[in-house]
Amino acid sequence: MFADGTEEQGMGRFRAGMISAVAAVLMAACQSAQNEVPPPASLLSPQITETDAAPPVAEAPLVLMIGLDGLNPPMIDRWDAPNLKALAARGVRAEAMRPVMPSVTFVNFYSLATGLYPKHHGMVENYPYDKAADEQFDRATGPQEERWWQGEPIWITAEKQGLPTSIMFWLGSEVAHDGVRPTRWTPYEHNKPYQDRVDEVLGWYDAPEAELPRFAAIYFDRVDTAAHYFGPGSDKAKEAVAEVDGYVGQLVEGLGARGLLERTTVIVVSDHGMVWVDPAKVLDIGQFLDLTALNVPQFNGPYGGSNHPFLHIYGEGEALEKAYQGLKNFDEHIHVYKRGEMPAHYHFDHPTRGPDLFLVADPGWSVRNANLGGWRAPIPGQHGYDNLHPTMAATFIAAGPVFPEGEMTAPFENVNVYLMIACALGIEPAETDGDPAVVEQVTGGRCPAAR
The missing domain is CATH 3.30.1360.180 (Gyrase A; domain 2)
Known part of the structure; x- marks a missing residue:
């Protein structure tokens, strides 16, 4: 049961029935990785040859989720984003990913993490007010107070099942859930240079096999900030898209250089779009x-x-x-x-x-x-409007063992992403509002809905 005591009808209670099938898919994907088409050249520089790369092994699957705040899907097509386009070419891209309501940052990045609607995870606004407690979320202390963050984020699900996780700046990652935290987590530092963020995340993958983060996540605010203060169609927004595209390229390249790309599912998501304000x-x-x-x-x-x-x-x-x-x-x-x-x-x-x-x-x-x-x-750019409006649409791009290659999929709700990650990791998911049929469709049947 959820916080409001309701049971959702027709929405996913995605249970263990998928796990055995998923495990078989993942093992097969890892064992055949050396025979697959290599990622596009724009993502790997220099090219990793068979001689240079570590020998392919059927090791445990990895997932890296990259959050790009404010990235509306048309921005990728309108401007130069070669690494995002190359990732989509070897995986799946959604025509649009629908944010939850209201279409703001805290609400949506936490729905991506938990697979829950705001009515079940409690973040109904960036700084919500709780009527029963007569208290408003404090931006200075709220990120560390568990009572505000209901539901179970994917990193907690993974940790409970013995998988190490590493999180940088994802909403909700600064609190423990029933005493459980990510193996590695970072308090939010808005002014931390983006290049330092990338370098630190890639450093996580230099650890011994047993210490590699099975699930990792990193967040960039760059596009959202530029689009707010200069407008979603401005030159500054264009520059921001090119910049974060470069960081995505570095992360993928770094995984390839470490011999980890073939068993890593890379998921790029945003929280919402942006619209000009008159x-x-x-x-x-x-x-x-x-x-x-x-x-x-x-x-x-x-x-x-x-x-x-x-x-x-x-x-x-x-x-x-x-x-x-x-x-x-x-x-x-x-x-x-x-x-x-x-x-x-x-x-x-x-x-x-x-x-x-x-x-x-x-x-x-x-x-x-x-x-x-x-x-x-x-300010010139704003969001928070009806989540079905095209200007509020979010981005979803994913490539890896559980996703087909080079497909564009129909729009879907962001509450389904948690289940895709659980499937890619081969773990038992918590209860969510995701739809197993949507997950099965987006993954081309690699994450089958429980029958």
């Missing part, structure tokens, strides 16, 4: 919100009066109903929903953290409260 499309909704009776977490802090793509509104009684009645017909470009009446694809009605009212603007639009201080002009 300064003329900011709506003032302060008149409808009695902040003496209602709590709007987005309005807290030094920039509370600035524009927001969505609002969580907590309260009850007359003040809440007045807010709902005033907002629902105020403007056609904002949409307001009561708790329990939100669109089915939102999945963030958490029992203590889900909002009593949720307001979301159309992409490119935003709301503000002019009664509050801290106003600043809208």
Whole structure:
């Protein structure tokens, strides 16, 4: 059972039935690796020859997940990204990966880690408010407080089954779950140079075989930062895509140089897309919100009066109903929903953290409260909008033993990625909201749904 006591119908409870089949697939993939087509030249420089490389062995499978914040799929096609394209050519790329709602960073990177919707893992916003505790997530201390991070991340699942893991900067990796932590983890350092991040991760793979991270993850914020402050179609965003593409190339090249690429599943994911924000499309909704009776977490802090793509509104009684009645017909470009009446694809009605009212603007639009201080002009790029809108789409590219070669797959939800990783590692997954049929389709039948 999940935190809200519900059982999801039709969504994955992906159990041990897949494990024996997966293990056979992985062993066969490792034993035949030397006969497979080598990765594209753009990913390996210099080329690793049979003479130079370590002899292929049927060792345990490895997974490396690379998180590229803010990378919308069209960015890869619009600009030069040879390493991402080469990885897709020898694996699978999704037309789009659908983020969960709201389409922001903490929420989605944690859904990728747990395979859960926000209503089950509790991160319903970057800095969620818990109504029962009357407490808001503190950005300084929250990353280390287990109570905020519900569900079981994939690295905890792996550690519980004896697999060493190494995590750099992934959301939720700074807390222990029932006393279990990754073998290696790194507190977030926003200013840590990206090249140092790459070098450190590759150093993990210089360890003896028994100490290699069976699952590893690394995060880069570069594209998101550039797209926020200069716009998703700007030259700065273009430069950011080229930069992170280069880091992906280095990581893949480094695995190849160590003789590990053929047994490593490399998964590149993003959390959401980005859209241009028009300064003329900011709506003032302060008149409808009695902040003496209602709590709007987005309005807290030094920039509370600035524009927001969505609002969580907590309260009850007359003040809440007045807010709902005033907002629902105020403007056609904002949409307001009561708790329990939100669109089915939102999945963030958490029992203590889900909002009593949720307001979301159309992409490119935003709301503000002019009664509050801290106003600043809208930054050029924004996200957090409806997760089905194309501008919010995330990236998924994966190559390795459990993925077919050179395929484009239909869009799918990011809650399915946890199950793909569990399959690639050959471990028993925890309960998730993923769909085993989707996992089977994306992996070309290599991760069969339990029958």
